[in-house]
Structure formats: C-alpha cells, structure tokens
Amino acid sequence: MRLLCALGLFLALLHVTSCLLIGAFNIQCFGDRKSQDNVVMNIIKEIVLRYDIILIQEVRCNHDLSVPHRLLALVNQDSPQFSYIVSEPLPLGPDTRKERYLFLYRHQKVAVTGCFQYDEGKRGVFDRPPFVVQFSSTETDVEEFVLIPIHTSPLTAAQAAKEGKISTVEQLNALVDVVEEAKLKWTNDNIMVLGDFNAGSRYVGDDDWKNIRLRANTNFHWLIDDNVDTTMAEKPIQAHDRIVVTTEMEKGVVAGSAAVFDFIKAYSPKEAKKVSDHFPVEVEVAPPKTGQKRPHSDDSSKTPKKSKP
Secondary structure, three states, rough: OOEEEOOOOOOOOOOOEEEEEEEEEEEEOOOHHHHOOOHHHHHHHHHHHHHOEEEEEOOOOOOHHHHHHHHHHHHOOOOOEEEEEEOOEOOOOOOOOOEEEEEEOOOEEEEEEEEEEOOOOOOOOOOOEEEEEEEEOOOOOOOEEEEEEEEOOOOHHHHHHHHHHOOOHHHHHHHHHHHHHHHHHHHOOEEEEEOOOOOOOOOOHHHHHHHHHHOOOOOOOOOOOOOOOOOOOOOOOOOOOEEEEEEHHHHHOOOOEEEEOOOHHHHHHHHHHOOOOOOOEEEEEEEOOOOOOOOOOOOOOOOOOOOOO
16 A cells, blocks of 8 residues: 655645655566466556556567456456556567567656657667656646656676677666656656666676766756665575656655665565566655646657557
C-alpha cells in the first residue's frame, strides 16, 4: 500500500493527498512462459498495483504485444485503473534477441503527453536505446516530467574490447545525451532516468565514475546509493538498479523516499524468487503544494503504442 504524505493545507476541509509512487523493475526474462505462469503473474500483479507508474524491463515479445496485454488484463481484473505505453522491440535492427520497455500507469492520475524513441543510427552506444516518455499528473507538484528508461548491457571495458561492443560505463556516460535531447524536445528540465544501469562494482569500478557525465555533473542526483543491494544473492552487494534525477526534478520528489522494494519479504519467498533476480527501485513524487489537483488529458495521438482498457 502506498505511503501517505503529510497532511495538506486546510481549505474548506482537511485534505489528505497521496504521493505519486514511481518504480522501475527488471523482470528477468519476462516473456511468454513467465507471463503464463499464474503464480508468478499474481505476484507481479501485486507489485504493479503498488505503483502509479512502473517501468518494466526485459519484456520479451518480438512480434506481438501478448505479454503486456496479459499483464494489463490481470492488473485491471478487479478495477480498470491502468493503461500502458510500450517501446518497439529493441535493439532497432536485425538482432534476433530483443526486449521492450514497458510503462504501466494509473490513467486517472497520470497522462502521457509525448514520447520518442532515442535513435543513434546503426552503430549507436545503446543495445536497448531509451524510449523516452513525458507524463503529466493531477497529483504532483511537478506539472510535467520526463522518464528515461535504461537497461544497459553488462560489460566491463575489457569484456567490451574483447567482444567489439560498448561497455557499461560508455553507455551510462551517453545517457546525458538522451537527457539533453528530451530537454530540447519538450523544454522540460524535470527529468528522471531509471532502470537497470548495471551500475554495481562488477561493471563500474571506483575509477570509472569520473568518466560518467551523469555522475560527475552536479545537475544530476543519484537517489539509490552505491551500497544498496538491488539484486538477489550477489556478493559483494551490487547496486545495479538506479534512479537519477535532474536538480529541477529533485525539487519535486519526496526527500528520502527513494528505496528498494524487497518483494521476497513482502510476499511468499519461495514463489516470489521465480519472478526476478532484481528488486524494484522506487521514489515518491510530492503532491501539489496547494493540495489542488490540476486537470490533464491523455494525448493518445502522440502515443500509438498506448493501450487503455
């Protein structure tokens, strides 16, 4: 259940407003087999229902949208609350193994106002280029904000050189370019980058951080610390999954709210371990300071992959 924020101002009545909870979850190999496992899907359903917006990574459905459709039908089974927007299969191009970025969101609280697929051409840095989405919400102090999802390839510099690929550090460094493109497109500096950065010590060494602009630039704030364990049974602790916000976006988040959600403890440990080897990371966005909701409309003309119940 979502935590409640502090009591709002007295107007005519005492008004209690909930924060907007945003999460990012790498569901390991989330394809047809897993999406047809009722036990696993019911746990995923409970996790999704925790959030107002959740980014899901490792969605494997190259030729159809059966996996997102199954999940949407399940979370809306009791009450039609959620819509989704999903990327094309990534990477763009002829590769056979592809994944999608999937956002599910409560359409009564959140609207999609724009999206674009970041495209670097044939030889880009990212295996899974970000699918950038701009949201507005009636429930947040920030009128519109941009979410940039990322799932990097886990490669050290030595591994990348050997395989002729791009290292995790280089991919993380390039995220600043995605942020800049989103700023220019929407003239919006309320930006959050979230997902599986693979930013643990296994792929990012102590000396690597100075080469990552997203870390070195003081306009970016890393809300999940380096010593936080976001995966299961990895030694030493690996903070792979992260949430990073711009200075403007940081003003709109609830201080200290960024955390890892340990669904193993929350649900049946034996069955929950089948869901993923990652935990969701999450953060709360504060409600309007006045306690007043703003109207919003979902511009479906900009979001062709969005589905509503």
